[in-house]
Each structure stands twice: as C-alpha cells, then as structure tokens.
Amino acid sequence: GNSVTQMEGPVTLSEEAFLTINCTYTATGYPSLFWYVQYPGEGLQLLLKATKADDKGSNKGFEATYRKETTSFHLEKGSVQVSDSAVYFCALSDQGTNAGKSTFGDGTTLTVKP
C-alpha cells in the first residue's frame, strides 16, 4: 500500500533561516504529491502540488520537486517568516479512481522565532 514518511519534528528556526522538511513516499502506482499546511486553529490548506516526475510545485516562497528516482518530495523555503509557523503535511494520492483517498505523513510542526 501507499505510505508517506516525513521528517520528525518539531522544527524551530529563526526568522530568515532556510527550511527543509524531508518527505519520502512509497506508492504502488504513479501518485500525485502534495504539501498541506495547517495554521494554528485553522483547517487544512493545500500549499503546493506536483503530478509528475521532475515537476516543481511552488507557492508563497515554498518549493518542492517530485523526485521519482529517490521517491522524495522535500519542502524548502529560502527564508522563513514568523507567519510560516504551522504544521506541514506531506501527502500523496493515486491519479486513478482512488485519487481522493490521500495518504498523509505524520506532520511536521514548524515554529519560527523572531
């Protein structure tokens, strides 16, 4: 079956530091990959996605590249802000009939200090 492994948290950084949150996956098919963000007290929001190998998803300064050879989708940001403090989830879903059945990683809590 499908599985997603995320870098364990929590992660604490100073403002303007570089962020990497590692994500690797196991899938039987050719999945789509996602990063979701959950800000304190809020619902889950899609941050970025990639649907095929070597695609780069990007949004709000965050980037992640779909690496099929290493089955990875690491999240990066060059300079984090206090407002980026949240829980980040890596996820995958099949591109076929089970596309809505996502598999999530355990989440990584990011705290950015001024």
Next chain:
Amino acid sequence: SAVISQKPSRDICQRGTSLTIQCQVDSQVTMMFWYRQQPGQSLTLIATANQGSEATYESGFVIDKFPISRPNLTFSTLTVSNMSPEDSSIYLCSVEDRQLAGVEQFFGPGTRLTVL
C-alpha cells in the same frame, strides 16, 4: 475549486451519546471522503461516500460506529456513535476535483469534537 462547509464547527459531548456532522459542498461531486485527525496526529481516512450507494470503510472503521449518509451530490453526514473520549478528534470532509492538470483535493474546515 470546491468550497466546503461543515456543521457544527466544534462540539463537546458526553460519553455514550452520538453526534452527526454535516458536510455541504458548493458544487456537485461524485465522491466525498471523511477523515479523522486525532490530537497531535495525522489525518486518517475513515470512509468514502458515493451518492446512491453504501459508504466504503477503511480498515479499522465500521459502519455501526461511523454511519454515513450521502443523499445527494452536494451533501453528506457522518455520525459518531456511542462516543468515548478516544473519539475526540477533528473530523474533516473532503472532495476531489479532477482537473486537466490532475486531481486536487479540497478539505472542509473540520469539526472539532471533544468527548468527556
């Protein structure tokens, strides 16, 4: 994109009672999904709900505990039955949107349930 609303947004319930959570989507969708997010943990799929057929449950979840209704293409309910403190979680409704660029999943704001 799909806009999803859930009711209630939060509730505090007594052990042994049941709570029904409603999910409303602003467009017609074939499949709706119910997830659970236990405190400090990730999301786990409970079941998939198709209109006009019985819901399909994931391993570890059963219909008697989590009955689901799907009366039309824009609405679904999830009932958490005979609740215990272990059922305290955020329950999220989700739909998929198939686009030319691939499939995107949208989530509702969640229902935060506390069982005393």
